[in-house]
Amino acid sequence: MKRRDFLCASSAFAAFVVCGSAKSQAVGARGAVVIGVDKIQGLPVLHATDGANQVAQWLTGEGFEVKLLLDTTTKVTLQEIFDAVAEFVGRGNVSMLVIYFAGHGYMANVAAEWWMLSGAPANPNEAVSFLESVYLAKNCGIPNVVIISDACRSTPESLNAGSVRGGLIFPVVGLPSATCDVDRFMATCAGNRAYELPVAESVNQGYQGIFTGSFMDAFRRPDKDMVKPIRDGTLVVPNRALKKYLQREVQKRAQDKSIILKQLPDVEVTSDDMVYIGHAQAQVRASLPGTLLPIDTIVDFAFKKAGASFSNIDLNGENISPERELEVEKQAADVGFTQTAQMVIDDGHETSLSGTGVYVSGNAVKYFALMGPSAADVTSDGFLNVEIKDRRAENVLIRFNDGTGTVIPVISNYTTFVSLGDGGEINNVRYAPSKDNNLSSAYTQNQPRIKRLQSVFAAAAAYGTFRIEGPRSERRERDKYFREDIRIADGIDPTLSIYTGYIYADADLDTELREISAKLRDQLGIGLFDLELLSGALRQPSNAVFPSFPMMAQGWSFLRVMGAQSEQTTTLKPYLMKSPWTMFTLDGMEHLMAAAQKMYPTR
Known part of the structure; x- marks a missing residue:
């Protein structure tokens, strides 16, 4: 234990x-x-x-x-x-x-x-x-x-x-x-x-x-x-x-x-x-140095190393000494933050995967299964190539070798990457525009920076600590820098919009949350469940929403208070595993298999 x-x-x-x-x-x-x-x-x-x-x-x-x-x-x-x-x-x-x-x-x-x-x-x-x-x-x-x-x-x-x-x-x-x-x-x-x-x-x-x-x-x-x-x-x-x-x-x-x-x-x-x-109940004492950097300092530093200007604290380039930088990097490695981020950076091979479909890092998948009428095939390196029919996305069930698994939406003209941690948990899900996507050239030009941002978001999500902090007025002011830092990236990778949605929900930036949700819905022609949930759009008639439950695990805690519970989420919630992204036990996957229309073994 x-x-x-x-x-x-x-x-x-x-x-x-x-x-x-x-x-x-x-x-x-x-x-x-x-x-x-x-x-x-x-x-x-x-x-x-x-x-x-x-x-x-x-x-x-x-x-x-x-x-x-x-x-x-x-x-x-x-x-x-x-x-x-x-x-x-x-x-x-x-x-x-x-x-x-x-x-x-x-x-x-x-x-x-x-x-x-x-x-x-x-x-x-x-x-x-x-x-x-x-x-x-x-x-x-x-x-x-x-x-x-x-x-x-x-x-x-x-x-x-x-x-x-x-x-x-x-x-x-x-x-x-x-x-x-x-x-x-x-x-x-x-x-x-x-x-x-x-x-x-x-x-x-x-x-x-x-x-x-x-x-x-x-x-x-x-x-x-x-x-x-x-x-x-x-x-x-x-x-x-x-x-x-x-x-x-x-x-x-x-x-x-x-x-x-x-x-x-x-x-x-x-x-x-x-x-x-x-x-204060007694005479104050001289301020003492801390023995441990807070995780949000590690996150802010990593975000800044990715080329962003946003920060909750005073971490600009002028006051970071080489000694301080080494201290932050050492502690980031000690607590596992660096390793989690690196797994995201190393999670796929974009040069060989340019179609609509999903790739899972490592050799962990037993089989894929489509949850709708699309067709698919599995390539020799484990990529599920999906031919989506009559809609903009398809839900794909992914079952791992140990029987656990998840459901991920595959979006037309995007390659989906699922990154697994060393404990088998899902650390990140990200999307890269395929060659037929009009965003592909922008992705190619910005790919190194986007990957760095993705890795920071994913590692921070694993620790639940990426936030826009401060009083309300300060949060709105800091969001200006935050939005500028991800302005190009979140339009290219829908996952960054999901991460941002949770940050805005935590910071009570409701107007900003509705804006990014509507922007992504217009861009993709579908709604992603997490953003539709957090922005309140699930209460209104809208385009199709994928999948039928939160992609990120923390979203399950919003279902009841936001009036978004369904018979399916009530059934599946007891089978959630500890993972930043939604992942189910073997018994939970058995419930989901009832909706699978065709299976695709990986070997």
């Missing part, structure tokens, strides 16, 4: 205050729902309630009205949590909401995180869907919500949790408007590599509470550059100042306990600069 894949989830906070020497806003009512679950059947007993009690006391001292839910005397249920959150939302005067969770959970893919409640996993409804709850939090009417998860993770298969459906803890309040800022703090990023101890051993050595303790110490013993004065002269620690501190302290404490060699906290703050949860 790999500990990093398993959630001992432990925190979620929210706060809203805009204040400072030049700008100040009155603080409204502040509420908190604090949850601690120690016991889940078949899993190590935690000390989550200890952390929950400490957080509740701290927040009470900061003026929060706290609702405390612990499993020390009774079971913690989804209904209890929902009712507590809904009560605060329903008041209409809450300017800050804190939700803290400590307990077990799991990460089903790079974005689908679940908190396990007292009845889980036997009761598939007794869990909290993290990403779906974040989506609803953005529309709840409370100005800021910050979610923090302290994760010791394992795969759902090891927990017998594949059938967990879970639930939502925020009520639906009117039409989606995404007017609320959601700050998220996660103890580890979602990446697919770690150097860790098994979960039982890490719990025995004191893993539980490292992230919570680090978070609270950011207020007890903050660095000098973290604190800011407010109008009454007292010092506070803004949410935006917590990132570097947590990245340093979590890593240091985990190493001190010999629990983990590489732990990369994942922090996303969308609130304004002077939004804070609490005050």
Whole structure:
């Protein structure tokens, strides 16, 4: 069991205050729902309630009205949590909401995180869907919500949790408007590599509470550059100042306990600069250097190396010393980012594959199967050459040698490349215009840069950390650079538009999301499911949509909250595997085979 894949989830906070020497806003009512679950059947007993009690006391001292839910005397249920959150939302005067969770959970893919409640996993409804709850939090009417998860993770298969459906803890309040800022703090990023101890051993050595303790110490013993004065002269620690501190302290404490060699906290703050949860409680100390670069620094650096100008941080060419560059590159290799990116660059041979069809890296395919009326044949090097009839795309089932597989749309006049990781997961899907495509010359001219961009997007997606960060005004300003960087590339490779769609959905850039979705639909003559889903276009009559479910795994977490569930997605969801791109277990592939019209063995 790999500990990093398993959630001992432990925190979620929210706060809203805009204040400072030049700008100040009155603080409204502040509420908190604090949850601690120690016991889940078949899993190590935690000390989550200890952390929950400490957080509740701290927040009470900061003026929060706290609702405390612990499993020390009774079971913690989804209904209890929902009712507590809904009560605060329903008041209409809450300017800050804190939700803290400590307990077990799991990460089903790079974005689908679940908190396990007292009845889980036997009761598939007794869990909290993290990403779906974040989506609803953005529309709840409370100005800021910050979610923090302290994760010791394992795969759902090891927990017998594949059938967990879970639930939502925020009520639906009117039409989606995404007017609320959601700050998220996660103890580890979602990446697919770690150097860790098994979960039982890490719990025995004191893993539980490292992230919570680090978070609270950011207020007890903050660095000098973290604190800011407010109008009454007292010092506070803004949410935006917590990132570097947590990245340093979590890593240091985990190493001190010999629990983990590489732990990369994942922090996303969308609130304004002077939004804070609490005050600095002691004299500040001199700022200390970090021991580990955050994964988003690695992503930004790789994006810049690919020739882009966009950056969430100050990584322009003038201030990157050779020593700093070596440091970033070494850590990128240590955490597996470099290897994942290189697999995408090395995934195919465009010079020999110029027709409509699909190629899978390596010798991993047992057979292809068409899901529609088109015809196909398999070449000697494993390329499925597809003759699409009467439409612009065809869904192709790909079954790997171990029985797992996926469904990928093959688009007319594009060669599709599927890149597999060293664990058999699908790292990337990309499209290259064929010789009959009027974009082929533009692709040839820009191919090296497009491949570099594709590799960065794919590696970042594996870690769930490519974002446009900052307050709303900053996100829109940064998007100008981002759009310019991918302006040519995303028109040539539809995959880059899909990646961009998820980035825009995360950043609440809804207008921009609808624009790229409509642009790609006009260009291809079809809609790609992920963009149609994220932009809301699935609710409207449109051209044909391919495939009939999300291509990227994180899209499955949007189906319920966006009203896009179908009988097929409900049936297939329990069979999803941990992979950045949708991939199904052997049993899931058996369900899909019912729709296959013709099989094409590769050998």
